[in-house]
Amino acid sequence: MVKKKRPTSAAQPATSDKPATLKDLLNPDIVNKLKAQADDMKAEAAKREEAAKQKAAEARKAEEKRLENDFDHLLNNSGLDWRQYK
Template identity: 45%
Template sequence: MAKKSNGRQAPRQHEKPAEEAKQGNSLKDLLGAATIQKLKAQADEMKLAEQKRKEEKRRQEEEAKKQEQKRLENDFAYLLDNSDPNWGKFK
C-alpha cells in the first residue's frame, strides 16, 4: 500500500524575478547626490545641536551644584555636622 499525503506541503518561498534581483536599487542609488548631501548636513547639524544641549545641561548642573555648596558653607548646622571632630589637631 502506498502512503497517502496529508495534502499539506511545506510553504514554498517565492523567488524574486530575475529583473528585480538585478536592479537591487538602494535608497542611496535612488536619491540624487544633492539630496544625500543635504541629509548629511542636516544630520551633522542635529548632532551639533545635541552636543550643545548636553553641554548646556552639564554646565547648568555644575552651576546648581556650586550654588548648593555655597549655600551649605553658610549653614552653621551643616558645617558643624560635617567638620572634623578632632579639634585637638588644630591647636
C-alpha cells in the same frame, strides 16, 4: 548513461547584482542635504548637552556655597578631632 556536467559559473549568482540601496536611488544633492541636516542636528544636540552640564555644574557650585554658610551642615560634617586645631 553518463550525466552531462553543467557549468558551475552560470549557477552562481553574480556578486555585482546587489540590491539597490536608498542612497543609490536618491539624487546625490538630496543625500548631501540630508547629511548636512544630520550634522546640524548632532551639533545642536551637543550644544544642549553641554549647556545642561554647565547648568548642573553651576547648580552644584551654588549648593556648595549655600552649605558653606549653613552652620548646622558645617557642624555635622566637621571633623570631631579638635586637637589638630590647637
